[in-house]
Every structure is written in structure tokens, then in C-alpha cells.
Amino acid sequence: MQIIIATKNMGKVREFEAMTESQKAPLPIQWLSLRDFPEIGEIEETGSTFRENALLKAQTVANITGLAALSDDSGLQVDALGGAPGIYSARYAGEPKDDERNNAKLLQELQGLPFEQRTARFICVLALALPDGQKFFAEGACHGFIAKEKAGDGGFGYDPLFYLPFYHKTMAQLSSTVKNSISHRASAMEKMFFLLRALLFPEPEPMRKPNF
Ligand SMILES: O=P(O)(O)OP(=O)(O)OP(=O)(O)OC[C@H]1O[C@@H](n2cnc3c(O)ncnc32)[C@H](O)[C@@H]1O
Numbered sequence: 001m002q003i004i005i006a007t008k009n010m011g012k013v014r015e016f017e018a019m020t021e022s023q024k025a026p027l028p029i030q031w032l033s034l035r036d037f038p039e040i041g042e043i044e045e046t047g048s049t050f051r052e053n054a055l056l057k058a059q060t061v062a063n064i065t066g067l068a069a070l071s072d073d074s075g076l077q078v079d080a081l082g083g084a085p086g087i088y089s090a091r092y093a094g095e096p097k098d099d100e101r102n103n104a105k106l107l108q109e110l111q112g113l114p115f116e117q118r119t120a121r122f123i124c125v126l127a128l129a130l131p132d133g134q135k136f137f138a139e140g141a142c143h144g145f146i147a148k149e150k151a152g153d154g155g156f157g158y159d160p161l162f163y164l165p166f167y168h169k170t171m172a173q174l175s176s177t178v179k180n181s182i183s184h185r186a187s188a189m190e191k192m193f194f195l196l197r198a199l200l201f202p203e204p205e206p207m208r209k210p211n212f
């Protein structure tokens with residue numbers, strides 16, 4: 001089976017590749033990415049939920065290529081901002097999307113807010129669209145706090161501001177191995193691996209009681 005990782009975000013691609021490579025029992029899947037399909041441009045995210053946007057991206061790529069496509073719509077929800085930036089995380093500080101400016105705007109919006117009120121979570125919704133029209137979803141979340149200043153240079157996006165009290169570190173200070181075990185994307189992907197396993201290796205039909 002071939003599956004295209006339907007994202008333009010190289011940070012996400014790196015994480016998907018690391019997670020598929022570190023699987024204990026690898027599935028017989030050949031993973032492709034949009035690097036293999038440079039003719040596919042940016043897909044407009046017109047949905048009003050992570051799920052709608054994830055489906056839009058996966059179905060568009062599956063329709064164009066005739067192959068299965070796995071997309072990721074993700075973002076940061078900050079409680080003190082009523083859940084913003086949410087589905088608008090990539091473009092929080094406007095067009096063109098820019099991680100530096102997004103982080104600066106987030107710090108600005110939360111200026112003066114005490115640490116215990118800076119609770120937030122990363123959300124990841126994965127959508128798998130098959131060429132025959134079937135679709136599957138898997139979701140994951142990761143809880144933390146928005147730090148008062150940036151720290152670390154790993155990961156991407158809001159990682160330098162996303163503080164995990166359990167590790168006393170921001171997501172950008174964690175090794176990629178740890179991020180890829182505990183992140184919103186890791187937990188959604190773990191569920192997606194179960195779905196893929198069930199698709200590739202369906203359970204045998206249950207034995208029926210003979211009907212005397
Ligand atoms: O739509 P694609 O092509 O997949 O790439 P994108 O970067 O536009 O991705 P999204 O539309 O899903 O926007 C998600 C944004 O949320 C942020 N984000 C998502 N996952 C993250 C992570 O693991 N660490 C830090 N920031 C993350 C980051 O700013 C992303 O740009």
C-alpha cells in the first residue's frame with residue numbers, strides 16, 4: 001500500500017517519517033510525501049474545524065493522485081484566549097504564515113498573565129482518505145503552558161513557547177525522540193497505526209454458531 005503524507009509543513013513531515021521508522025512492527029506501507037508531487041500547491045483550508053480541514057487536505061490529495069492520503073490539521077488552543085489561535089494557528093499573525101511572528105504575537109497577547117493561567121493544548125487531527133472514498137480520523141492532544149519567553153530550537157511552530165511542567169522544558173528543548181513519543185501528533189499517529197493495521201490485516205470473520 002502507498003500513502004502520501006499530505007502536508008506542506010516540513011516539520012510535520014520529519015516527525016511522520018521518524019514515527020513510521022521507529023515503529024516496532026513496521027506496516028507494509030510505502031510512505032510518499034508532497035515532495036514527490038510538486039505540482040500539488042497549497043490547499044486552502046476553508047473548514048471551520050480541525051477535522052473538516054484535515055479531511056479537505058486528505059481528500060484533495062487523494063483525488064488528484066488516486067492514492068491514499070494522510071493529512072494533519074493541528075494547532076494550539078490557549079485557554080486565556082478562548083481557544084485561539086486554534087484552527088488559525090498557522091496564520092495567527094497574518095499572511096504569509098511565519099512561526100516567529102506567530103510566537104511574538106502570542107507572547108504579546110498573554111503579556112502580564114500569571115503562569116498558572118497560561119494553560120494550553122496542542123491538538124492534532126489526522127485524516128486518512130482512500131481512493132475509493134473511505135475516510136478515517138484519529139485525534140491527539142498534548143497539554144502544557146505558554147512560557148513567558150522562548151526556549152530551545154527543536155521542533156517547529158509554537159514549540160519554543162510550549163512548556164511541559166513534567167519535563168521542566170519547552171517542547172523545543174525536548175529531543176525529537178521524546179517529542180515524537182508524547183506529542184499530540186504522536187498520540188494521534190499511534191491510533192492511526194491501529195486503524196492502518198486493521199485495514200491491511202482485517203480480523204477473520206467471527207465463527208458463527210451452527211444454526212440447528
Ligand atoms: O496545512 P499543512 O500543509 O499540513 O501545514 P501547516 O503548517 O499549514 O499546518 P496547519 O494548517 O495544520 O497549521 C498548524 C499550525 O499549528 C502549529 N503547530 C502544529 N503542530 C505543532 C507542533 O507539533 N509544534 C508546534 N507548533 C505546531 C504550527 O504553527 C502550524 O503551522
Ligand SMILES: [Mg+2]
Pocket residue numbers: 045090
Ligand atoms: Mg495549513
